[in-house]
Amino acid sequence: MIQTTSLRFTYQNSKNHVFCFPDIDLPPNEDLLILGPSGVGKTTLLHLLAGLLPPNEGDVFIANTYLNKLTRKQLDNFRGQNIGLIFQRAYFIRSLSLLENLTLRERLSKKKSDRYRREELIMQLGLSDFQNKRVYQLSEGQQQRLSIALGVIHRPKVILADEPTSNLDDTNCEKVIFLLKKEAQICKSNLVIITHDQRVKAHFDNHLIL
Amino acid sequence: MLYLAYKNLISKPLNTVLSVLLLLLSISLATFVLQIRNQLSQHLEKNIKPFDMVIGAKGSPLQLVLSSVLHIDNPTGNILLEEALKIGRNPMVKDMIPVSYGDNYKGIRILGTPHEYLTKYQASLQEGRLYEKPFEVVIGSGVAKKDNLQIGDTFVSSHGLAENGLETHDEKPFVVTGILKPTGTVIDQLIITNLESIWEVHKHEDEHGQYEGKHYREHEVENKDGHPRGHEEKHHKEHEEEHAVEHYEEDHGEHEERHHKEHEEEREITSLLVKFRNPLGALQLSRFINENTTMQAAIPKFEIERLMGFLGIGFRAIHGIAITILLVAGLSIFINLIKTVRERKQELALLRTYGANTFQLIKLVFLEALFLSLLGSVLGWFLGRISIWLFSVFTENMYGHSLVFSFPTNKELLIVALVILTTLPAVILASLSLFKLNVSKTISDA
Numbered sequence: 021m022i023q024t025t026s027l028r029f030t031y032q033n034s035k036n037h038v039f040c041f042p043d044i045d046l047p048p049n050e051d052l053l054i055l056g057p058s059g060v061g062k063t064t065l066l067h068l069l070a071g072l073l074p075p076n077e078g079d080v081f082i083a084n085t086y087l088n089k090l091t092r093k094q095l096d097n098f099r100g101q102n103i104g105l106i107f108q109r110a111y112f113i114r115s116l117s118l119l120e121n122l123t124l125r126e127r128l129s130k131k132k133s134d135r136y137r138r139e140e141l142i143m144q145l146g147l148s149d150f151q152n153k154r155v156y157q158l159s160e161g162q163q164q165r166l167s168i169a170l171g172v173i174h175r176p177k178v179i180l181a182d183e184p185t186s187n188l189d190d191t192n193c194e195k196v197i198f199l200l201k202k203e204a205q206i207c208k209s210n211l212v213i214i215t216h217d218q219r220v221k222a223h224f225d226n227h228l229i230l
Numbered sequence: 231m232l233y234l235a236y237k238n239l240i241s242k243p244l245n246t247v248l249s250v251l252l253l254l255l256s257i258s259l260a261t262f263v264l265q266i267r268n269q270l271s272q273h274l275e276k277n278i279k280p281f282d283m284v285i286g287a288k289g290s291p292l293q294l295v296l297s298s299v300l301h302i303d304n305p306t307g308n309i310l311l312e313e314a315l316k317i318g319r320n321p322m323v324k325d326m327i328p329v330s331y332g333d334n335y336k337g338i339r340i341l342g343t344p345h346e347y348l349t350k351y352q353a354s355l356q357e358g359r360l361y362e363k364p365f366e367v368v369i370g371s372g373v374a375k376k377d378n379l380q381i382g383d384t385f386v387s388s389h390g391l392a393e394n395g396l397e398t399h400d401e402k403p404f405v406v407t408g409i410l411k412p413t414g415t416v417i418d419q420l421i422i423t424n425l426e427s428i429w430e431v432h433k434h435e436d437e438h439g440q441y442e443g444k445h446y447r448e449h450e451v452e453n454k455d456g457h458p459r460g461h462e463e464k465h466h467k468e469h470e471e472e473h474a475v476e477h478y479e480e481d482h483g484e485h486e487e488r489h490h491k492e493h494e495e496e497r498e499i500t501s502l503l504v505k506f507r508n509p510l511g512a513l514q515l516s517r518f519i520n521e522n523t524t525m526q527a528a529i530p531k532f533e534i535e536r537l538m539g540f541l542g543i544g545f546r547a548i549h550g551i552a553i554t555i556l557l558v559a560g561l562s563i564f565i566n567l568i569k570t571v572r573e574r575k576q577e578l579a580l581l582r583t584y585g586a587n588t589f590q591l592i593k594l595v596f597l598e599a600l601f602l603s604l605l606g607s608v609l610g611w612f613l614g615r616i617s618i619w620l621f622s623v624f625t626e627n628m629y630g631h632s633l634v635f636s637f638p639t640n641k642e643l644l645i646v647a648l649v650i651l652t653t654l655p656a657v658i659l660a661s662l663s664l665f666k667l668n669v670s671k672t673i674s675d676a
Contacts, residue, residue, distance in 0.1 A: 063674050072583065072670040093587045100585010107673060111580045115241030116234065124234065128584040170584075 022046040022069065022178060022210055027078035029064055041065050041078075042228065046210055051201070053221065054214040056230035062214040065230070066180050069212065070103050071095040083177040100129045104171035104209075106200075108183035110163040112155040118142075118166055119151040122173050129174035141169050145199065161192045168196065172203040179204055181213045185220055197223050235597035238570075245570075246602065249563045253606025253649065254613055256555035261614035261642050263548045266621070268639070271538055274300070277416050278530035280350035281327075282512040285314055285519060286501035291528035292537060298329060298501040299530050301339055301416050305331070308498035309525050315502075317519060322511030323504055325350075330428045330499040333387035338373050340387055340404070340421045342428035347503075348410070351417045357381060358408030364426040368408035372418035379406050387431065402431055429497060560652050563602055567595060567660035578664065579672035592661040599653040599660075607646040611638060 027041040039061035046052050056062055067073040068080060071087050080087040083102050090098060099105075112121050122138055142151055145165040150158060158166065164184065171179055181200060185193040197220060204211035213220065221227070239246045278299050286294040287307030296303035311328060318326040327350065330342040341347075345360055348368070356374075358381040361367055369379055379385070384403040404423065412418055506512050516527035571578070578591050638646075 064670075067670040067674075070583070072673070093589075096582060096585055096587040098585075099583060103583075105583045111576055111673070113234065113237075113577050113580070115237040120233075120237070125584050128581065128586050130585070 021048050021081070021083055022052075022212065023079075023081040024069070025079050027065070027068060027080070028076050029061070029068060029073065030076050031064075038076075039064055041068075041230070044228065046212075046226075048210065049205075049208055050226060051204065051211040051224050052213070052226045052228060053224040054212065054228045054230060055216065055221070056214075057216060060230040062216075062230060063182055066182050066212070066214055069178070070105055070180055071099055097130070101131065101174070102177040104174065104176035104179045106167050106171035106179065106181040106184050108186055110155075110160075110167040112163075112166070112170075114154070114156055117152050117154055118147060118158070121155060121166070122169060125170050126173050129176075131174050137175075138173065141173060145169055160187060161189075161195075164188060164192065164196060165199070168199055168203070172207060172209075175207040175209070177209050179207070179209050179211045181211070183215050183217070184213065185215065185217050190219065193217070193219050232597060235594055235601055238574075238594075239598055239601055245566050249559065249566050249602050250606045250609065252555060252559035252562050253603060254610040256552050256559050257607050257610025257645060257649065258613035258617060259548065259555065260552035260645055261611055262617045262621075263545055263552065264639070264641055265614065265618050265636070267541075267545050270541075274534050274538075276414065278534055280505065281503045281530055282506045282509055283504040283516055284501050284528045284530060285309065285317060285504060285525050286528070288524065288526045291526060292533045294501065294526065294528045295530045295533040296537075298503065299416075301341070301420060305500045306526075308500055309502070311497040311499045313523065313525065314499060317515070317523070317525075318502065318504065320511075320515060322506050322508065322515060324507045325505040327503045328425060328499040329501055329503060330425050332428060332500075333389060333431055335385050335387050335404070335421060336377060338377070338419065338421055340367070340423060340428070342423055342425040342499075344424065348417065348422065350503075350505075351413055351415045353410045353413050353415075353417045356409045356411045358406070361407055361423050361427075364424060364430055365402060365404050366407045367404045367421050367423040367427075368410055369406055369422070370410050370418040370420050371412040373421055374409045379409075381406055381409065425499065556649070559606065560649070560656065563599060563653060564656040564660065566602075567599055567656055570598065571595060571660050571663055575667070575672050579667060579669040582667065582669045583673065588664055588667070591664050591667075592657065595661055595664070596653075596657045599657050600650065603650050603653045607649050611642065611646070 022044055023046070024041065024044045026043065029039045029041075030037065041061070044052070054062055054065065064073065068075050069082065071080070071082075071090070075088070082098075085098060085102075087095065087098070113124060116124060119138070119142070122142070123133070126133060126138070142148055145168065147162060147165060147169070150162060155163065155166065164187070168181075168184070171181065179200065184200065185196050188196060200211055200213070201223070213224070278295070281299060284294050284298050286298055286305065287309050289306030293303050294306050297305040308330075314328065315326075317323075325346065327343055327347050329347065331339055333340045348360070353370075355368070356371065358368070373379060383406045385406075386403050404421070404427070410417060504512070504515075506515075512527075512529050516529060519525055519527040578594075581591060581594075582588075
């Protein structure tokens with residue numbers, strides 16, 4: 021469940037520009053595609069939803085939790101347990117292997133370690149042969165798949181994906197969308213994707229245009 | 231977290247190795263110097279303990295102590311036995327032991343002294359028996375090991391205290407009658423015989439007068455015939471055990487009397503080692519000796535303190551260097567931490583999106599720093615000990631004194647604790663930026 025009301029945000033170094041966001045009311049298990057050209061504040065909205073940025077005005081409810089009220093530490097904790105972030109460019113802990121990255125993500129969510137889940141996920145994403153490789157040894161497609169795995173391994177209530185397909189070719193793009201949808205279904209979570217990628221549009225019914 | 235810290239470190243081996251290396255160097259240097267200093271002063275203390283005062287020829291008092299007590303320098307000269315003994319009659323004197331040398335075997339000093347000298351250092355026999363007659367010797371454990379001498383072996387001495395003396399007294403071989411147990415003192419590196427051996431060797435050399443030469447040849451013939459050395463020698467022995475020194479003054483058999491007395495007056499020793507009933511006696515008597523006689527008195531304790539004072543400057547210099555390197559190492563770790571935090575800003579921000587809070591990130595940085603400083607300290611300590619060991623091998627060859635391996639001392643633990651403690655403020659300083667880490671911005675500024 022995602023609910024926002026009259027969200028406003030201003031970056032400190034650009035006082036005159038205020039981002040005003042339309043209200044979102046997304047019931048459980050539903051997906052949302054946020055579309056719009058660069059610079060309208062898509063990523064900002066996503067970070068507001070993830071509790072990475074505090075809104076100047078307005079409220080954010082995620083999974084029945086009022087984010088505005090949480091302290092910094094509580095926010096970190098909440099994010100670890102309930103939110104899965106997938107970035108446009110894949111970020112990893114470079115010194116760890118693929119499997120170690122996944123384990124680390126799982127542990128930081130403070131959820132029970134689930135070996136079966138890890139193995140299944142790795143298999144589904146076709147990364148079984150690479151699980152002990154260093155992350156920077158993987159190809160771009162593999163890295164993107166790994167970042168999806170990192171976003172969903174802990175069965176978050178909300179999956180937030182920021183331009184997950186923009187660097188991918190058509191085949192990989194299809195794959196990624198399919199995987200995201202499937203995982204959102206399995207985890208019974210809301211999937212929010214922001215993109216300006218037209219290829220994604222057709223796959224989702226729920227659109228929000230900024 | 232611990233695993234991640236470890237992984238982060240080994241993924242950047244160059245940085246890690248540099249920091250650890252610097253730390254390692256400084257700590258090994260510091261512990262090395264500390265150890266050398268401790269062991270040196272312990273060693274010196276142990277060796278000078280039996281004696282409160284040394285009486286010898288005029289010259290440098292330090293030299294006198296070094297030569298007569300520690301057996302590492304050349305003697306200042308000789309003194310007359312008779313004159314030294316007069317001093318010894320002072321009631322404040324508890325024991326006195328004359329020592330004399332002038333010869334060596336392969337660079338090992340041959341020391342002439344009564345048995346009491348051995349008792350003073352609590353030396354006991356490993357095998358064989360103590361020397362009884364002239365030219366019988368007991369050898370220190372170190373000598374036995376180094377030159378592989380065994381009981382019954384004979385050797386000839388060469389003149390002087392330095393090795394490779396061209397002049398050897400090949401007429402008079404010494405015989406090993408006993409080997410001493412290791413004592414950890416100077417005794418281990420000495421060949422010890424009685425005073426008469428030294429006198430006889432040197433008489434032989436000094437005296438070209440026919441009368442004296444003849445006398446000694448007679449003696450030799452007697453020995454070769456298998457006869458005991460005659461009643462003069464026996465007489466000597468009996469007395470030696472009871473009154474170590476007095477017997478030198480006693481009259482001997484008729485035949486030898488005049489001759490012996492003549493020698494008595496000329497007999498020289500290198501120095502007289504004195505133990506007082508009350509250490510204060512040393513102060514009083516040494517002033518008297520230095521002012522009223524041709525001899526000098528030196529107090530080993532003072533001289534060694536003086537020596538350590540000189541060396542202290544060197545030790546302090548090395549300590550200074552160690553501390554400087556330590557500071558550089560600390561700085562290097564600090565810079566490394568700051569670099570780590572900056573370079574890995576994105577990874578740290580990523581951890582925040584994974585649900586890690588700021589304190590967990592600081593913990594991670596701290597663990598990395600702790601790991602570095604622990605590794606550096608422990609390896610540094612080991613390197614310090616290895617250097618001590620190598621140095622020990624060297625000193626054993628050069629001076630015959632080996633150093634002991636010991637477990638970390640309190641001072642060393644303190645150094646390590648300090649190093650680890652200093653990482654704490656470094657971590658805090660380096661982590662300051664983590665409190666202000668803007669996860670959103672860091673993540674989107676790819």
